[in-house]
Amino acid sequence: MSGAGINWDNLGFDYIKTDLRFLSVWRDGAWQEGTLTEDNVLHIAEGSTAIHYGQQCFEGLKAYRCKDGSINLFRPDQNAARMQRSCSRLLMPHVPTEMFIEACKQVVRANEKFIPPYGTGGALYLRPFVIGVGDNIGVRTAPEFIFSVFAVPVGAYFKGGLKPHNFSISTYDRAAPQGTGAAKVGGNYAASLLPGADAKQHNFADCIYLDPLTHSKIEEVGSANFFAITEHNEFVTPKSPSVLPGITRLSLMELAESRLGLKVVEGDVFVDQLDQFKEAGACGTAAVISPIGGIQYNDKLHVFHSLESVGPVTVKLYNELTGIQFGDVEAPAGWIVKA
Numbered sequence: 001m002s003g004a005g006i007n008w009d010n011l012g013f014d015y016i017k018t019d020l021r022f023l024s025v026w027r028d029g030a031w032q033e034g035t036l037t038e039d040n041v042l043h044i045a046e047g048s049t050a051i052h053y054g055q056q057c058f059e060g061l062k063a064y065r066c067k068d069g070s071i072n073l074f075r076p077d078q079n080a081a082r083m084q085r086s087c088s089r090l091l092m093p094h095v096p097t098e099m100f101i102e103a104c105k106q107v108v109r110a111n112e113k114f115i116p117p118y119g120t121g122g123a124l125y126l127r128p129f130v131i132g133v134g135d136n137i138g139v140r141t142a143p144e145f146i147f148s149v150f151a152v153p154v155g156a157y158f159k160g161g162l163k164p165h166n167f168s169i170s171t172y173d174r175a176a177p178q179g180t181g182a183a184k185v186g187g188n189y190a191a192s193l194l195p196g197a198d199a200k201q202h203n204f205a206d207c208i209y210l211d212p213l214t215h216s217k218i219e220e221v222g223s224a225n226f227f228a229i230t231e232h233n234e235f236v237t238p239k240s241p242s243v244l245p246g247i248t249r250l251s252l253m254e255l256a257e258s259r260l261g262l263k264v265v266e267g268d269v270f271v272d273q274l275d276q277f278k279e280a281g282a283c284g285t286a287a288v289i290s291p292i293g294g295i296q297y298n299d300k301l302h303v304f305h306s307l308e309s310v311g312p313v314t315v316k317l318y319n320e321l322t323g324i325q326f327g328d329v330e331a332p333a334g335w336i337v338k339a
């Protein structure tokens with residue numbers, strides 16, 4: 001069960017070539033059956049819409065090694081459904097849920113030696129994507145598409161336990177009010193590269209975007225959703241058509257209510273009313289839960305629980321979520337699919 005020469009303790013979030021990836025082509029109105037291939041380089045037409053017009057979308061989910069040696073996929077049906085919504089938004093054909101999950105399972109099993117062992121906190125990150133390809137030049141949908149899934153072993157986001165990080169409010173927008181913010185499409189991430197690099201240069205973990213219409217409400221982080229806990233034990237998370245509907249966010253909303261007895265509020269989070277929150281965090285597949293120590297806005301650092309220690313509700317949410325993912329805590333029905 002050990003991957004070729006990988007030091008599990010030093011895994012970050014970096015590309016490592018694994019053995020096999022799934023690939024299928026959509027041609028003449030249908031997806032081909034698809035195969036596993038060793039080749040990690042795509043050969044695509046120079047006129048591909050993915051290259052010129054950003055006609056592409058992607059997903060991110062993880063496979064977890066459990067104590068008993070089995071392998072858990074966490075809510076892959078939700079990733080399949082979100083990719084279908086992204087494809088609809090960009091006029092691309094849907095990958096059926098069954099095909100999506102089967103491709104993920106095949107890639108996990110074919111790269112089993114790359115799954116970090118139970119107890120290391122690492123996981124096998126899966127990156128499904130759909131791209132528009134084929135000969136084309138005008139701004140229109142592509143004649144052909146590729147669906148692929150590859151895998152990369154990734155380490156625990158927080159080595160040595162949960163630690164709070166500081167974030168800054170960006171003056172840039174990542175999405176437009178009725179744009180593509182809710183779809184997981186590359187254009188949103190291209191727009192976030194400069195603001196994210198700016199934030200990191202100033203020693204922040206990342207930046208937080210405000211709503212693109214009024215710039216008064218928190219939307220999300222460049223690659224994670226925002227949540228906060230009020231004095232009255234409410235779990236609050238922004239509701240907006242330009243926020244990516246994260247599966248970690250959805251899961252935390254469900255766990256906050258059913259297991260922690262919190263009231264869940266999806267609504268406006270005004271950036272000048274952060275005093276009501278005693279804890280805050282960023283959540284996503286890669287970040288898991290990243291506790292937010294403080295948020296820098298207009299030259300002032302607003303501190304939530306503490307800059308050094310993590311709030312008790314955040315810790316409970318983290319333990320519940322990761323316990324379910326690694327198979328140590330009973331999962332709500334349908335959340336875990338064995339690979």
Ligand SMILES: Cc1ncc(COP(=O)(O)O)c(C=O)c1O
Binds near residue numbers: 248
């Ligand atoms: C912009 C953005 N928001 C939120 C998330 C969190 O989504 P999920 O929990 O499905 O990973 C991600 C990560 O995928 C993201 O890229």
